[in-house]
Amino acid sequence: MTPQKKHELETMYQMVDEAEAIVANPNRSIEEFGNLLNESWQIKRTLTRNITNDSLDEIYEAGRSAGALGGKLLGAGGGGFMLFFVPPDKRRELRLRLKNLLCVPFSFSSRGSHVVVHEPEETYDKALTAERSEVYAQQTPAK
Numbered sequence: 430m431t432p433q434k435k436h437e438l439e440t441m442y443q444m445v446d447e448a449e450a451i452v453a454n455p456n457r458s459i460e461e462f463g464n465l466l467n468e469s470w471q472i473k474r475t476l477t478r479n480i481t482n483d484s485l486d487e488i489y490e491a492g493r494s495a496g497a498l499g500g501k502l503l504g505a506g507g508g509g510f511m512l513f514f515v516p517p518d519k520r521r522e523l524r525l526r527l528k529n530l531l532c533v534p535f536s537f538s539s540r541g542s543h544v545v546v547h548e549p550e551e552t553y554d555k556a557l558t559a560e561r562s563e564v565y566a567q568q569t570p571a572k
Contacts, residue, residue, distance in 0.1 A: 437472050444469050463498025463514030470500060485511070488527065495519065495526040 430438075444465055451462045470489070474480045481489075485502065488511050492500055496519025503510045510533065515523050524532055 434476060437476060441469055441472055460498055460516065463516075466499025466501050466514050467493070468499070470502075488530070491526050492523055495523040497523055 451457050492513045497513040497515045500513040
């Protein structure tokens with residue numbers, strides 16, 4: 430391993446502690462977490478060519494240009510999710526920009542590990558219902 434890659438990995442490990450410090454301290458801006466996600470993604474994608482591809486880069490850049498502060502690729506090869514940290518006032522713009530992709534809302538929980546099932550018909554956040562309906566409305570198929 431090159432000294433540069435070793436340094437980048439060490440930096441990423443340190444980011445875990447920094448992320449925990451951000452979310453645990455009510456005096457810190459949660460937006461710092463979004464910026465840390467972006468910094469981590471930028472480092473991670475330099476480690477190997479297999480981290481990302483043109484399609485993922487396009488999704489990430491579209492998310493960032495729509496207002497996401499940062500993001501992270503979740504899941505393993507061949508499938509998964511791109512998680513974005515988006516300030517509330519930019520969520521609609523992000524959904525419009527990425528409307529061809531499935532949006533799976535989530536929330537943080539303090540109850541520990543549990544099974545999660547995405548059921549699109551279920552309302553997770555009532556404040557998002559109208560916005561999601563508008564952005565993801567079914568188009569009438571052409572005959």
